[in-house]
Amino acid sequence: MEQKILIIDDDKIMRVTLEDALKAQGFSVLACENGNDGMESFGEGEFALVITDVRLPDMNGLDILKLMRDKEGEILVIVMTAFGTIKDAVEAMKIGAFDYLTKPFSLDEFIYTVKRALEVKTLKEENIRLRRDLSDCYSYPNIIGESAAIMKIFKMIDKVVLTDSTVLILGENGTGKELIATTIHYQSKRRNQPMIKVNCAAFPEHLVESELFGYEKGAFTGAAQRKPGRFERADKGSIFLDEIGDLPLSVQVKLLRVLQDGSLERLGGTEEMKVDVRVIAATNRNLEEEMKEGRFREDLYYRLNVIPVHMPSLKERNEDVPLLIDHFLGIYNCRFGKRIAISSDAVAALMGYDFPGNIRELGNIVERCVTLSTDETITPDELPPHILKKQEGQPAAVTLNEVSADAEKAHIIRILKSTRVNKTKAAELLGISRKSLWEKIKAYGIES
Numbered sequence: 001m002e003q004k005i006l007i008i009d010d011d012k013i014m015r016v017t018l019e020d021a022l023k024a025q026g027f028s029v030l031a032c033e034n035g036n037d038g039m040e041s042f043g044e045g046e047f048a049l050v051i052t053d054v055r056l057p058d059m060n061g062l063d064i065l066k067l068m069r070d071k072e073g074e075i076l077v078i079v080m081t082a083f084g085t086i087k088d089a090v091e092a093m094k095i096g097a098f099d100y101l102t103k104p105f106s107l108d109e110f111i112y113t114v115k116r117a118l119e120v121k122t123l124k125e126e127n128i129r130l131r132r133d134l135s136d137c138y139s140y141p142n143i144i145g146e147s148a149a150i151m152k153i154f155k156m157i158d159k160v161v162l163t164d165s166t167v168l169i170l171g172e173n174g175t176g177k178e179l180i181a182t183t184i185h186y187q188s189k190r191r192n193q194p195m196i197k198v199n200c201a202a203f204p205e206h207l208v209e210s211e212l213f214g215y216e217k218g219a220f221t222g223a224a225q226r227k228p229g230r231f232e233r234a235d236k237g238s239i240f241l242d243e244i245g246d247l248p249l250s251v252q253v254k255l256l257r258v259l260q261d262g263s264l265e266r267l268g269g270t271e272e273m274k275v276d277v278r279v280i281a282a283t284n285r286n287l288e289e290e291m292k293e294g295r296f297r298e299d300l301y302y303r304l305n306v307i308p309v310h311m312p313s314l315k316e317r318n319e320d321v322p323l324l325i326d327h328f329l330g331i332y333n334c335r336f337g338k339r340i341a342i343s344s345d346a347v348a349a350l351m352g353y354d355f356p357g358n359i360r361e362l363g364n365i366v367e368r369c370v371t372l373s374t375d376e377t378i379t380p381d382e383l384p385p386h387i388l389k390k391q392e393g394q395p396a397a398v399t400l401n402e403v404s405a406d407a408e409k410a411h412i413i414r415i416l417k418s419t420r421v422n423k424t425k426a427a428e429l430l431g432i433s434r435k436s437l438w439e440k441i442k443a444y445g446i447e448s
């Protein structure tokens, strides 16, 4: 579609020259000679860009800019100022002009500035569209579950997205901590700003600090140029500090400061910076335990723990297993171009399993079954053997002690029966004293 540009300039030669130059580039142009006409035309058409002179007979170009912004919000404006009036240019940029051109300028310069402005506009729109798509992905329909436990989480998110408060997400591996963190960002009013993710456990201790806070040129060997940290990149948006329990103590103090008043310094820097970042942290560690052990600062814990969100384990929301199976079947059937279903006894077998790896483990199991399955329905014998074991009545994890205790109890009962509960005889046959037999009978709860 042809892009429309509005020019406002009282200088006729200038107006016509610019109009012709833009038309030659394939733009549709409307040129006005004063502010009133300009504002009127602006109200009538959808312009991709407005180019206005500052000094107009009836109005000031800066007022035009303000009026247009009031009307349209985001509007792309390039201001033309006379030579020597840099103050106007600065003022124009302050109130939201995209760029300015100082007269006299060449037509090349003019066209270049116009094209660049339109390019940035397209990129911005594209970005907003992409972000909008992302916020669709991270909406509740993509968080599967109808159990009371997950409903509680939904309710929590509803409240949390309206605030800027720090959120601490706790829960076992694979319970969906990152999914919830991402959802919070994309449902919050910061959704069109960046969400930066940092896995605190993924960096060696000496690198975490520079990753988070950035560094100045020469801050350490190898710091060839200044690098902004992740907090700076997350400005106006959110930062997701994953595995916060693994953050080295030395960095915890600095984090505390950002949480307190949004201030930080780059490594090797002296200048204090302010950032406006919403912090969402997650860990599968028990932070209270970490505090007791002296590995996590108490003050940081309380700053982080403003809104704690406890992700339930899959065991605590067993009734969601069938829903999640369906969800993952949909994903992997689509990915592998298959149409595989699952039998009800296979679902039952999965419901009887504990899922130490929670939803991630369930997702992996379904992926594996869909990939390997040769017929249309997944049956129990296609599930990984460790899941079936439990189904067949073989305890998944029994210690050697438990096994020998069971055997001992069974043997004592057998001997007692064979001696018609003659404890002296039984003790003799078992090779133990009467007293220890009596203790074992009590301990195992054997009725005699």
Ligand SMILES: Nc1ncnc2c1ncn2[C@@H]1O[C@H](COP(=O)(O)OP(=O)(O)OP(=O)(O)O)[C@@H](O)[C@H]1O
Pocket (backbone or CB within 6 Å): 142, 143, 144, 145, 171, 172, 173, 174, 175, 176, 177, 178, 179, 180, 284, 327, 359, 360, 363
């Ligand atoms: N309720 C849910 N509905 C659908 N998919 C989910 C749900 N919860 C988690 N998942 C999926 O399970 C996988 C693991 O989730 P996620 O990475 O958010 O867990 P985590 O708690 O951060 O795990 P870890 O502690 O191992 O880092 C992801 O693929 C995620 O999309």
Ligand SMILES: [Mg+2]
Pocket (backbone or CB within 6 Å): 177, 178, 242
């Ligand atoms: Mg995670």
